[in-house]
Amino acid sequence: MSIESRKLRLIAHFLRTNDPGLLGKLEALVEENEKFPEPEIAGYAGIWSKEEAEEIRNIITEGCEQVHEEDW
Template sequence: MYTEAKKLHLIEEVLKIKSDITLDAVENFLKHAVKSVKKNKKESSFSEFSGIWSKGEASEIEQIITESCEIINPDDWK
């Protein structure tokens, strides 16, 4: 029964989404996840997420990581 409650909760959360961009992202994620699971159930769960970002989104995330996460401030270790 937990699975059914989880599904209902997800549906409720999706119904609250007002942004078309967010809805498109959720839809694309679900399509890709279903394809990945059907394609090869023996693959790791990580493979379900591979390729879900567009090239632009991947580039943006890479830039954000480069600008913020890869900077070492020597004074932070003191």
């Protein structure tokens, strides 16, 4: 599995989870990695194929455009 596919898989899993413990662990990992300088965003332009970009767009749409009444 390519690194891009692995990233997409993790993003999709993150968007679906409602587990506060898992989110806390992910937040801690992100905070740890924020100690390192962030790369220039422009360096990422064009790294996804059209198919990969469409896949991530669909993942984000499906994961972010849902209302969970019990979470509000």
